[in-house]
Amino acid sequence: MEYALADHQYGKAETRLVRVYRDTDQHQIRDLNVSTTLRGDFADAYSRGDQAKVLPTDSQKNTAYAFALEHGVPDIETYALTLAMHFADEIEPVHAARVEVDEYAWDRVQLSGGDHPHAFVRAGQEVRTTTATVIGRGTEQRVWVLSGLRDLVLLKSTGSEFAGFLRDRYTTLAETHDRVLATSLTSRWRHAGPDADWNAVNASIRQILIERFSTVHSLALQQSLWEMGKAVLAAHDEVAEIRLSAPNKHHFLVDLTAFGLDNRGEVFHADDRPYGLIQCAVQREDAPAAGPAWDTPGSFAG
Amino acid sequence: MEYALADHQYGKAETRLVRVYRDTDQHQIRDLNVSTTLRGDFADAYSRGDQAKVLPTDSQKNTAYAFALEHGVPDIETYALTLAMHFADEIEPVHAARVEVDEYAWDRVQLSGGDHPHAFVRAGQEVRTTTATVIGRGTEQRVWVLSGLRDLVLLKSTGSEFAGFLRDRYTTLAETHDRVLATSLTSRWRHAGPDADWNAVNASIRQILIERFSTVHSLALQQSLWEMGKAVLAAHDEVAEIRLSAPNKHHFLVDLTAFGLDNRGEVFHADDRPYGLIQCAVQREDAPAAGPAWDTPGSFAG
C-alpha cells in the first residue's frame, strides 16, 4: 500500500467541570476545563471504520466527571495524572494517554465579617494549566507532568529599553531607553518527577515569574524571559525545564507635539496587532529527556 | 421627499489608551478603551457627502489622547465628562456628545518588600464602565452620567432554589431546593447628578452587589437582582437608578448513578449555551428623568 497512517490520536476536548467540596459549611470549588487524548491501537477505525477498539469520547467525558467525584481534585496535576493513568492502565488498546486541564481561579467573597462560606468571585483572566502524559503500563509505564499558566498579563511602566539592535535596509525603529513593556505570558514547566506539592510549587513559580519580570531592568524582553526562567530553575530543583512564550504587546507613545503638548511617557496607544513574539526554553543541564511531554493536540496540525 | 434621515450619529470607537502617572517613583496607570459619539447637524454628510460640518473621527481620537495628557484621568467619569463637554461646547455642529469608557484594572505587583513601584499585573476580566452624555451648551446644557461594571463573574455553591414555577405543556424542569447559582453580571447605574467621588462610590456599589448576591438566600435570580439593586439605592442617595443584566450560567448536576456513584451536589457540568437572561431596573421613586442616558451606539441597530 502506498499511503501510511503516519500518526493519529483522538479524545474529548473541553469538558467543563466544576467540583464543589461541601463537607463543611466552608465550601471549596475547582472550576476545570478537561481534555483527554488517547493514542494506541486505533488504526482500524481509520482504515475500516471499525470501532471495536475505540473507547467513545463520550465515555472519556463520563470518566472525567466520575473521577472528579470519586478521586476529587486536590490539584489539577493529581487529577490529570490519575485520569491519564486510568486510561493507560485500564483501556486495553491505549498505548498513551494525555490529559490537559485548565483551571479558572475563584476568590472567596470577602464581607466585613470575613470570608463568605459559599460565595465566590472569579479571580481573573489568568488560567492555570497542566498536561499529564502517561505511556505504557505496569513497570514499563512512563509519566511526564507539565504545569503552567497562560494569560498572565504584566506591564512595567518604566525600566525597559530597546537599543543597540541590528539594522538592515528595512529598519526604521528608533532606539529607546525608556518604554512600556507589557506581555500576556504563557509559560509551562516540566517537572522532573511525578510527585510534588503541586499547589505550593506552582504558586511559588508564579510569584517568581512576576517578581523577576518586575525587578529585572530589561534591555530586551528576551533578557527578561531568560532571567525569569533561570530564577524558577534556581528556586525549584524539581523543575527540569521551563518554556516561556511572550507577546510584546506594543504601547506606542502618542505624538502630541502638533497640539503643543509634550508627552514624556505619559500617554500611550495600546496596539492590538502586530505584536512581537519572544519564546525561549530554559533547561537544567542534567534534565531528563522531555519525551512526548510537549506534543499536545493543539500542535498536531501545525 | 419620501424618505427621511430619521436618526444618525457617528464617532470613533475603541481608542485603546494607557495613561501613566510618573510624577513620583510610585507610578500609577489607567488602562482605557474610549469611544466617542457625536450627534448634531451632520445630515449633509449623509445626503450629499458634504463633510464641512463633520469633525473627523481621527480628530476625536486625537482629542481623547490629548485630554488624557492635559486633563488626566483621575477617574473615568471625570475624563468622559470633560471630553464630552469639550465636543458639545467647542464643536459648533455638535448638539450632543456621548463618551463611553471601559477601564481595565491592574494591581501593583506585590513583592516580599511591599509594592513594586512600576510593575503591574492585570487584576481580572471584570471591566469598569462609564457613559457620559452631554446635550447642548451654556445654560441649556444637560448632563447624564452612568457608571457600571461588566463581566463580574459570581457563583454560589448553595443557598439557591428554583421551585413553585408556572408549568405549561412544554415544562419538564424538576424543582430544586439546592442548586449552583452563577452569573456574569453586567450592571450600570445612573447618577442623580454630575458630581460624585466616583472611585469611592463605584467601589462601594461593587461591594454591595457582591455582598447581596452572596448573602441573599435566593429563591430566583430575579429576587437576587432586586435585592442587589435595592441595596445599592438604599446605600447611595446619589444613585437614581440601577440596571442589572444577569445571565443564569447553568451548572447541571451530572448524573453518575450509572457508575454506582451518588452525586450530592459535588460535580457539575458548566454549560455554555443556552443560558437564562434575567434583567431588571430598580429606580428611586423620585428619580430625575433618564433622558437619552441609556441610548448607546451599541443599541442603535437593535
Place this chain on the structure above:
Amino acid sequence: MEYALADHQYGKAETRLVRVYRDTDQHQIRDLNVSTTLRGDFADAYSRGDQAKVLPTDSQKNTAYAFALEHGVPDIETYALTLAMHFADEIEPVHAARVEVDEYAWDRVQLSGGDHPHAFVRAGQEVRTTTATVIGRGTEQRVWVLSGLRDLVLLKSTGSEFAGFLRDRYTTLAETHDRVLATSLTSRWRHAGPDADWNAVNASIRQILIERFSTVHSLALQQSLWEMGKAVLAAHDEVAEIRLSAPNKHHFLVDLTAFGLDNRGEVFHADDRPYGLIQCAVQREDAPAAGPAWDTPGSFAG
C-alpha cells in the same frame, strides 16, 4: 415604598438549534440561534422570589425545539413570529414576547455531478437576523417584525474619498481622494406589516445593500449608508425603516518611501482598533410607529 421595579424582562438566550428537512433525499437545513424574552406580570419573582407566574426559561427552550418540529422553519421570521405569538397567547402572565433568531447560512456541497443531497458547507461569517415582538392578545394584539443581517464585510479598493471636513485644534488628518473603504455592516429593517415573502424580500435587500455600497462613488461612509438605506426603501414598499451601523475599518496606506518604494495605493495596513462608527436610520415618511421594535435585551443595561 421608596424604590420601584421600573422595568424587567427575562428569557432563554442562545438556544442553538438545527432543523433538518429530510422528506426527500434532498435534505435542507436551518441552523439557528434562538433567544426568547418575556415581559409581563413577573414582579413577584423579583420582590418575593415567588415563581408562580414565571414560565421557566427551560420551558421556553423546550418550546423553541418543539416548534421547530411542529411548525418548522420556512424562514426565521415566520418561526419567530409563531413562537412569540404562542407565548403572548398561551402563557397568561405574559404581556409581551420577543423572539430573536440568528441564522447561519450553509451552501450545498457542489460535486462534479451537481449538488450533494445531504452535505453542506458553511457559507460565510455573515448572519441573517430577525426580531419578532408581540404585545397583547386577541384583537388587541400588536406585532412588529425586524429582519436584518450582521457581519456582512464589504470593501472597495477605490471610489472613496474623504475631504473638505471640519478642522479643529486636534485635526491632523490629511484629505484623501482615493482610499480603501471597508466595513462590517450591521443592518436591520422594520417591516410595515407581519406578512411578507421573507426569504425573497431579505435576499433582495441584501443585494441592494451590496450593490449600492459598491456603485456609489463615496464622499463619506455616511453618504454610502444613506444611499444604501434609501435604495432599500425605494425598492421595497413593505419596509418602513432601515437602520445601518457601519464600522469604518481603517486601511492605512503604508509609507514605504524610506525603502525607496512608491506605494501608490497598493499596500495597506488593516488596523483593528480604533475604528470609525457611522450609524443612521432611514425611514419612510409615512412609516407606522416603531413602538418597542428596537428595544432588545442587548440594549437593556446600556
Place this chain on the structure above:
Amino acid sequence: MEYALADHQYGKAETRLVRVYRDTDQHQIRDLNVSTTLRGDFADAYSRGDQAKVLPTDSQKNTAYAFALEHGVPDIETYALTLAMHFADEIEPVHAARVEVDEYAWDRVQLSGGDHPHAFVRAGQEVRTTTATVIGRGTEQRVWVLSGLRDLVLLKSTGSEFAGFLRDRYTTLAETHDRVLATSLTSRWRHAGPDADWNAVNASIRQILIERFSTVHSLALQQSLWEMGKAVLAAHDEVAEIRLSAPNKHHFLVDLTAFGLDNRGEVFHADDRPYGLIQCAVQREDAPAAGPAWDTPGSFAG
C-alpha cells in the same frame, strides 16, 4: 553554568496586510495575516540583553509590507517563501526563518451586469494558510512548504453512523446508525518540493476534502478523515503528507416525546463543548523527511 538556553526564537506576529492590484480597472486584492519567526545566533539577547545581532521585529514587519509591494503576492506560498528566504539569506545571524501567512478570501461583488471592478465581499470564515520554513543559505539551504486551511465547516445530515465501539464501566452512549456529522476542519499538507502551481493545487485539494467528507458513508469521523487524506495524496503527487484535525461538533437529537412529538432526525441541539477531537496524518510511504516543517511558534510552549 547550570542552566541552558535550550531553545529560542522570536519574530513579529499578525501583521495585517492588504495588497491591492490596480494595474487595470479590474482590481484584485489579497488580504493577509503575516507572522515571521527567526532562529539563529540570538543567545546574547537572552543572556546579556545584547541586541547587536537582533533584527527588530519592527523591521520584519516593514519587510513584510515592502515585499508585498516589490515582489507582490501571486499566492501566499510564493510570498512566504520569498520573505523567509530573504531573512535566511540576508540577515547574517539568522539560521532559520519561518513565515506563516493566513489569507482571508474575498469574492467580487456580483451585479446584474456582471462583476464589479473594485468592490468585494468577504467570502466566508474559512482561512487559507501556509508556512514556509527555510534553513541555511546557499547550497546548504533547505526549504519546506506547508499549505492548508482552517475553519472549513462541514455538515452531513445523514450518512454517518457510530456503533460497535469499545465499552467500559463509564460507557453509556447509545449506538446510532444515522446521525448528523459536523466538523470545523483544520488541515495542512506538506509539499514534496518548493515549486507548484499553488493556487490551483490548493483549490483542488480543498475540493477533494469536501467531496470525500460528503460522499464517504461514515462509520466514524476517523474513517472519513483517512479517506479524505488518502484521496488528496492519490490525486496530488506533489503532496508528501497531509494532517487533519477535526472536532466532532456534536448535534444531539432533542427528545420531544414528553410533548407527544416524534423527532425522527429533524431537530438537533448544536452543542458547543465538549467536542470530540480526531486527528490523523496520512503520508506517502516515500515522503521526504518533515524536518522542522511542523514546529510552529503556536506549539512552542505546548
